[in-house]
Amino acid sequence: MDCDVVSPRIWLWTILLFSFSLHAAGQTVEAAKQRVFRAGAATSNITPLLGTVISGGFQNHAATKVHDELHVRCLALDDGTTQIVFAVVDSCVIDRGVFDAAKKLAHAATGLPVENMLMSATHTHSGGAMTDVHQSKADPVYREFAIRRIADGVRLAVGNLAPARIAFGCGQVPQHVFNRRWYLKPGVPMPDPFGSQDRVKMNPGSGMSPAGTLPFTMDQLDRPAGPTDAQAWFITVRSPDGRPVALLANYSLHYVGGMGAGEISADYFGAFADRIEQLLGADRQGPPLVGILSNGASGDINNIDYRLPRAIKPPYEQIALVAEDVAQEVLRIEKTLNYHNWLPLGVAQKDVMLGIRKPGSREEVEKARAIMKGSKDYPRMVTVEEKYARETVVLSEYPPRVSAPLQVFKIGDLRVFAVPAEVFVEIGLELKRRYPTSFVIGLANGYHGYLPTPEQHVLGGYETWRAVSACLEVDASTKIVAGLEELARQVD
Template sequence: MKPTSASLLLAALALFLPTQVFAELQAGAVIVDVTPTKFPVLVNGSMVSRSVSTVKTKINARAIVVADDEERLAIVVVDSCMLPRPLLDEVKKLTAQRTKIPADHILISATHAHSAPSSLACLGTNADPEYVPFLRGKLVDAIAAAEANLEPAQVGWGSENAADYTALRRWILRPDRLRNDPFGNPTVRATMHAGTNWDNAVGESGPEDPELSLISFRATNGRPIALLANFSMHYFGDASLSADYFGLYCNGLQEKLGKKVDKDAPPFVAIMSHGCSGDIYRRDYTKPKDQWAFTDDINEYAQGLIKITLQAYNNINYLQDADIEMAENRLQMNYRVPNKQLLEWSQKIVKELGDRLPKTQEEIYAREQVILHERQSTEIVTQALRIGDIAIATTPNETYALTGLKLKKQSPLAKTMVIELANGGDGYIPPPEQHLLGGYNTWAARSAGLEVLAEPRIVESDLELLEKVSNQRRKFYQQSRGPAAGAILALKPAAYWRLDEFNGPRARDASGNQRDAIYEPAIAYFLEGPESKSFCKADETNRAVHFAGNRLQARINDLKDQYSISLWIWNGMPLDAREISGWMFSQGPNHGLAAYGGHLGLGGTEFPGKLVFMNGSDRKLHAGQTAVERWTWNQVTLVRDGDTVKVYLNGKPEIELKSAPGKPGPMLEQLFFGGRTDNQSNWEGRLDEIAVFNRALTPAEVKTLAQ
């Protein structure tokens, strides 16, 4: 066939057009024994100093080096509680001199085993002076050995839900059960393991992240090279010295998958990195102990995670042509230093200590105040890397599960892993609102001393790095709309707050009317809401907020005397705790109880568990007939039609008032959710899917809201 002029032109252009070139991926991995050789050795993870002279399981450093035609990077996970940035910076510098890997292309993280040698001074324990230089050399050896094992490779991603193996350990206490901090002040509103006593607590302080994610590397012939896993669960707890469940998990996987390795090839390497676990533990305090998914046997726990891992591993699809990219930021962070009065108190205690190590909580935190005062600030490292369409982000902290979810759900790449305690051990970084709830995770010390805004600064740094390595913009997170959300929108609300935010101060209006509401500070975000399958699509979790003494404020100026309020409620207070368990909705001027206001709540010792409505004029409680069970989701609708007020529970009428005062006016524009206008007996629990209508809904319409 004679070529046309058009085809000749295209052929000529092709000579000058760039050809897409795929990078050949390479990977190598190794395990290096970093068990100390000199005993006794200090062990980190306790309030007071301790040392051991026995070894239960080996302590290892597990390394992967990944390369393409242009870049090389290393990922190392060490059986350690925490690793200090200065030590890791030395390791990276020495490694860069010995290998072809730049210092800023090396990620080194700790598993957070509380039964491993101490490499970082924290609370009552110092770093072991003989172990630290030993570990430094071993880490350089590990990276160099992994680089020497580089070979053509393929990479793939796997993920499974392991919800039975992780749960919230930080629970919010009742407002009448506050505890003292180490300085004698009653600031502890949320604390670890408070859920063991249901009478003391009102609910979890945040979400969990049940994802067990995997990055798998294999040779081009299918032989497994390495598997990097990531899971958000704090240490299990084991006898020293040991690698905790992290080591058992890795050894178990190597036994199962390592059989496929050729005898002349390097051994298969399994690695478990630490996910965002600052407020996470293995015990699900929402259930009685006899309903927990597993016993206190660490081997059973590790085997359960291995079983789930294999389910994900067997479904992995691999890419051979994958390029890599890595970037890091170094941020200056201030410490929360003591004021003059606290410093003087601390200095007096430390002077009395002399050369003795602290033994009491008061002594430990007094010494920490002096150390923070001396240091004032520090430098932290954040990183992001990409391998093909897979990303990893890091924090140098004990990071809450919520923080990890923020990064995963906003990352430009759907396949994103978040590794905490990487490139440093800079303590807990609670989201800012969690500082208001207090507790061990917030007490200023090297274990939790960074500025209040450290968490959002680190999240933003990681998102910027993820954008850089992927050359894509971050995602905007918003819940999908399931049928229940669609039913609310079909009724044309004046405002609709889904309460699916990661943080405040704004609650986005989903109605399209741009009437955002404002969160007051003491709120816990992103907890599980009602009926996920109804309000969202697919496997997405519907999200809600937990009110811990503060409210959500809104102003709607066209309600007049005909309006409706729809919301889902979840009460956390025991019904015998106070007269009113909590007020969920209130209308009127702030800080008072005007005669024309209206207030909707849930009874406590009076009308236990029943809906109650109170007019500001007569202050009389009008109660429903049906008791609401604690820690369950229920739908409530209040309908005002002139002087008539009706309150519905799950679509059925509960309260009806024929002559309720409340003339329209500017003060009735102010709406409060999660508390009363005068802040008396504010809501202690969750609210979700709040909708306001500028008309009186019919009983049939109310019924659709509860379906």
């Protein structure tokens, strides 16, 4: 149709439609203008005083040397309606009492709802003890200090909120994750500390064997009893002019460790943070760029390939190598990402009731007390049998059930699941199968020990041996996954 034959009525409609769409476009632009996405990041130092108890071993060790400083590393995000904060703490395990107290203080200072804070421990085994575990007792002075400093970190990150752009991505770092639970060749005895036989062995080759058994030789090893997860997820934030603000990553590796007794270090979590800040080239800016590495679903994953003869490196050399590889892979993917001007944020949290595996009878507890009294170093428990006898006695005083916090953060399409346990990799993989754009932060918002799947419980092994650090009911992971799915639906 030729232009000059268009009727005046059609022209009128065209003009009306055009002005309407201009108006609508104007509204969209206006809405986008109003939807300012903001981010802020900060750290606070939580290095303990020398002499403070180090957490993570079966015994008390006092800090005698600081290899590298410990931090709370925080990232605050704000979509204009909802604010969320991640606080990742260089500590082995942190109970809910510490996290709740820190959240309360941070809420009082910022007004941020406590449900909108996701706090987690990295699981470095060379940090100060905030929580009793095995025979390492929390240092009450350090505990109070850490509560204040975690709250400070959140407050500082919220205080640094400024317009920002956000992206997330996922790399693959398969070379540093190994399932640490192994089937052994038929006929190799694997006694547990309670007089039964296991079907798998944690870290074959380590000293964690009941009396009378030796670490296993390579020709006795059969195959790993579970998978690994090579994914390295990360959330990255830049200022509108491109300056890096923060990068929070997640990798499913328990820790690297290997440092000497008494040494304070943030393990590879701290080394990653340091390296990514260096690689992004903005670690001298103000406010400083904050690198963060959270612990994924890594309860049964270590950094040792038992298939190969072990070339033991000096401890910090291995830590630097793992940190380098994770940081380089994250950076490689980061360079390919398109940053969003705005993404919606969502939060859901609930508690789930979980049973505790308590000793079955009074006789069992009395027998355990007798084993404890027989310790040559009483009250110090030295042998594996004595240590687990102590755990039996401690657990006999526990309530039959605990209430454990579950939480989901949603950032655009990305779901972050927070679980208060040392989550087995199978559980993280299951959640990733159901929600391919997701990751788990373990040891988050509380601490309830190892979280194997029911199938892994059947196989036995260290992570299932009943202790305060492994006391949840056999079906706990099923209940936790169901609870997380319910929360995932709530944030959709």
